[in-house]
Amino acid sequence: MFNGLKIGQTGMNTAQKVMDNVADKIANGSTPGYKKAQVGFQELLRNEMGGQEVPLGQSATGSSVGIGSRAVRQKTDFTPGAILPTEGPWDLALEGDGFFGVLLENGTLALTRNGAFQRGAEGMLTDSQGHPLVVDEAVPAAAWPSGKLTVTAEGRILGEGNAVLGQILRFAPGNVDELIPLGEGRFLPTAGADVRNSRENPETSFGPIRQGALESSNADALESLTEMIVTQRAYQANAKSLTTADEMLEAINTIL
Numbered sequence: 001m002f003n004g005l006k007i008g009q010t011g012m013n014t015a016q017k018v019m020d021n022v023a024d025k026i027a028n029g030s031t032p033g034y035k036k037a038q039v040g041f042q043e044l045l046r047n048e049m050g051g052q053e054v055p056l057g058q059s060a061t062g063s064s065v066g067i068g069s070r071a072v073r074q075k076t077d078f079t080p081g082a083i084l085p086t087e088g089p090w091d092l093a094l095e096g097d098g099f100f101g102v103l104l105e106n107g108t109l110a111l112t113r114n115g116a117f118q119r120g121a122e123g124m125l126t127d128s129q130g131h132p133l134v135v136d137e138a139v140p141a142a143a144w145p146s147g148k149l150t151v152t153a154e155g156r157i158l159g160e161g162n163a164v165l166g167q168i169l170r171f172a173p174g175n176v177d178e179l180i181p182l183g184e185g186r187f188l189p190t191a192g193a194d195v196r197n198s199r200e201n202p203e204t205s206f207g208p209i210r211q212g213a214l215e216s217s218n219a220d221a222l223e224s225l226t227e228m229i230v231t232q233r234a235y236q237a238n239a240k241s242l243t244t245a246d247e248m249l250e251a252i253n254t255i256l
Helices: 002-027 221-255
Strands: 037-043 046-048 064-066 069-076 083-085 092-094 099-103 109-112 135-137 156-158 164-168 170-173 180-183 186-188 195-197 209-211 213-215
Touching: 002 037, 002 069, 002 221, 092 099, 109 170
Parallel strands: 092 213
Antiparallel strands: 037 069, 046 064, 083 213, 092 209, 099 109, 099 170, 109 186, 135 164, 156 164, 170 195, 180 186
16 A cells, blocks of 8 residues: 555656656757757566465466656757758858867866857857857957858858868767766766867768758657656556545545
């Protein structure tokens, strides 16, 4: 009976965590470069049924009773989103493998597929949170001409007369499943991870950069809404089992 309460409680907690992930996907359905997370279920410890338990049937062997479930973040889905044209002069999209690099407040490198960049007050290219884009500058960004500049497929930033002002670096982690999600479409490589860049590892395959375009989110709105309905039903079923177990305990207490 108490296991029934435990199973209902863990089931509700699991459904809530899955719903949080669904809500995150729905909220970021239009966020450039957003990568959805996949959340799965994991069964908690199972208790083997002893000789004093009620048998399930003559042929039932090795029977056991689970004590609930929990939600487990399995992995991030890095499937590329569609490339859509924009009017932003510093909107950039990676067509293929690789990530842009931005520097966090402490100087740590973070990777992102969100190419919605802008020029900051000091001329540097930054993301929406003000983190500077990793650029190998041939000319200090503060000295770049104002207005729209050209970004080639290889990431070269060109000024008047095709003068090279800098090179946008692209990054390729050895294993994307080891990236730690930070939110806002940014990912942190784990300590000691093999992260290659287009300057030091030109032999590595990096997708070309397309200026005036953004990669769309890979979260599908219809799929997310369907998952939301299924998760709501699971939450309601576990809530009902919890209520039923509570009513049975109340009935037992009344009899005793």
